[in-house]
Amino acid sequence: MAIPEVNNGSDLDKLWLALSSLTSIQTLDDILEAFGLKDMPAAQRYGIMFGCMTFTFTITAVVSLLFLGGTFKRIQEQSETGTATIPDAITARVDRPLLLERLLEARERLMKNDASPPTQEGFTNLTKTILNVGPSVEVVKKNSSKKQEVRRHIPPGYEANYLTAYRKCQDKPGGKTLSGLPEARYEAYARSYAGCGVNTSFTYRRSYARMYETLACNTHATEKKMSDHFTNRPEDIVGRMVRLEALEVDRHMQAIYDITSGEAHLENKSFNPMEVWGFLDCGPFANPKELQNSWVFQRKHNEASFAIVESITDRPIGVIILTNDDPKNLTVSLELPIVKPTSDGTAEQIEACFLVMDKLFALGYRRIQLALDAHDASGKKMPARIGFTQEGMIPKHMIVKESNRDSNIYGMLNSDWDAGARSFLFKKLHGAAAQKSDDSNNKSEDELDEQQRQLKEKRDKEEAEKKVQEKANK
Structure with missing residues (x-):
């Protein structure tokens, strides 16, 4: 298909003549000739054609996703209101759809037939072990x-x-x-x-x-x-910024309620209590008595809870809880610390986790697990801050506030802790100089302890040989 030449006439006439020639396209060769590809080698010619087709399909798919995904709609809403319309984590949690009625009824029926393990206030065996x-x-x-x-x-x-x-x-x-x-x-x-x-x-x-x-x-x-x-x-387990005290009703309950209720207290301004309790299976609480009767203070035999007390003010800033203690397999679960909003993500919260983890691994535990709500955008920052590795995701893991919860699973192994995770956190909390001094001191003390152990073995061996010789002489 040849495109007639126009020597005279305006540019518009030339464009019209070129476009009018497209109506005469009947074969693939006509298309190639229209784009100047007919005389090119076959491999290059078809490569360019397939590239154009891929580009066309990609643009079509992107535009379709923008329309179907509601992006253009949100852009229009934001241009009208001047604010973002993407819901924050708390709104997403509150607006999460409830489970079907038949599932909630089945849950209630099955729980009646299942004898729940007894709970207690005060010190469990795990609490006493860690203190x-x-x-x-x-x-x-x-x-x-x-x-x-x-x-x-x-x-x-x-x-x-x-x-x-x-x-x-x-x-x-x-x-x-x-x-x-x-x-x-x-x-x-x-x-x-x-x-x-x-x-x-x-x-x-x-x-x-x-x-x-x-x-x-x-x-x-x-x-x-x-x-x-x-x-x-x-x-008490004492750190640089905080110390851990075994959680007690008389000593800590009122303070924990005050900092998590959402009401203004001391230097803390009022806030939405769902910032603290939105992703947990209890709370917010109407009064301290409700808090006392919740799982925060009512512990199972394989759990432990500690108040996080700020060293400077001597006031609690939150609670850290251990669950699912399994001494047989040397594993335990660490729950995300419950802290007032102004302490979320701070060095105090990180040190509380460090103090617990350091003691657990020193006692011989091999693995600490941390499970978080997959929709908790703020909470999911914590595992990276304390060196945990994501191991997977469990769909439909729990039912929280009558809604489904998918859980992200994170873990810390004793081998990773010794290989550098502990030094990383120690440096973050105490500084590079303190971390270097700590490593150097432990290395020299290990060498000294090994020397003393060998000397003791040598002395014990000599004394045993001496006793044998004395007995033989008699």
């Missing part, structure tokens, strides 16, 4: 003249660990001596080292004790504050 140990100082003072009575109130192994740590800190203190308190560092290091208990790793005890010593002996004021706190509550 630090220490003597009842008041009892010790009261019976200071009765050594046997005093020893009854000292946990097994505490005294021996205290003396060992005291001597180690004398040989290598963590900093300068406080004026007027020459033994403050030794005592701080020793009581925190011994407080870790006899079942934790040596690496954990040294690291925790050195951190505690540094914090306690920063100034005379901090030394007095932490010494007094140990006298009253030796079992």
Whole structure:
């Protein structure tokens, strides 16, 4: 198909003549000639044709998705209202459709036939396992003249660990001596080292004790504050910004209610309580009594809960909970910490997780699991902050507030913790210099402990051989 040439005439006439020639297209060769492709090699010719077809299909698909997906509609709405129309995470959770009535009825019927495990307030066995140990100082003072009575109130192994740590800190203190308190560092290091208990790793005890010593002996004021706190509550796990206290109704319930109810309290402004409770299976609560009767304070035998207390203000900022403790397989689940909105994603929340995880791995656990609502956009940032790895997603995992919940599953392994996850978090919380010092101290102490172990084995062997020789001589 030849396109006639026009030597005279306007550009419009030439364009009209060129377009009119398209009406005479009858074969594939006519199309190729119209686009100037007829004389090209076959491979190039068909390659260009298929490229054009792919481009056309792609544009068609994109435009269709924009229309069907409602993007153009949202753009129009935003141009009219001046605000974004994509719902936030809380709105998405509140507006989530409820389950079918028949499913809710089946759930209620089956739950009646299923005997729920008993719950309790106060300390579960898991709580006691994680907490630090220490003597009842008041009892010790009261019976200071009765050594046997005093020893009854000292946990097994505490005294021996205290003396060992005291001597180690004398040989290598963590900093300068406080004026007027020459033994403050030794005592701080020793009581925190011994407080870790006899079942934790040596690496954990040294690291925790050195951190505690540094914090306690920063100034005379901090030394007095932490010494007094140990006298009253030796079992608390102390960090730089927060400490963990076993959750108690009398001590923590009112404060936890005040910071999560949504009402203005102290320096905290009012907020939507669904920011805290929207993705949880309980709350918001109308009064503290409802909070007390919820699973926040009612613990199963394989669970533990701790109040996150800010070190500066000595006020709770939230709760951290452990569930599904499985000692047989050395696994446990960590729930996303429940904190007031202004503490969400802060270093305080991260340190609370670090303190729990560090103690769990020091006790011998192999895996910690974290399950989050797949729609919780804010909560899903937390696993990355504390080094967890996403392992998968479970559809229809739970029923929360009569709606379906798909759960993202994250995990932390003891091997990953030792390989660098712990150092990463320690550096984030305490700084690069402290992390480098911690690693160096643990390395040198490990070498020293190994030398002492070998010397002890050698002495024990020599004593055994000596006894055998003496027995033979008789």
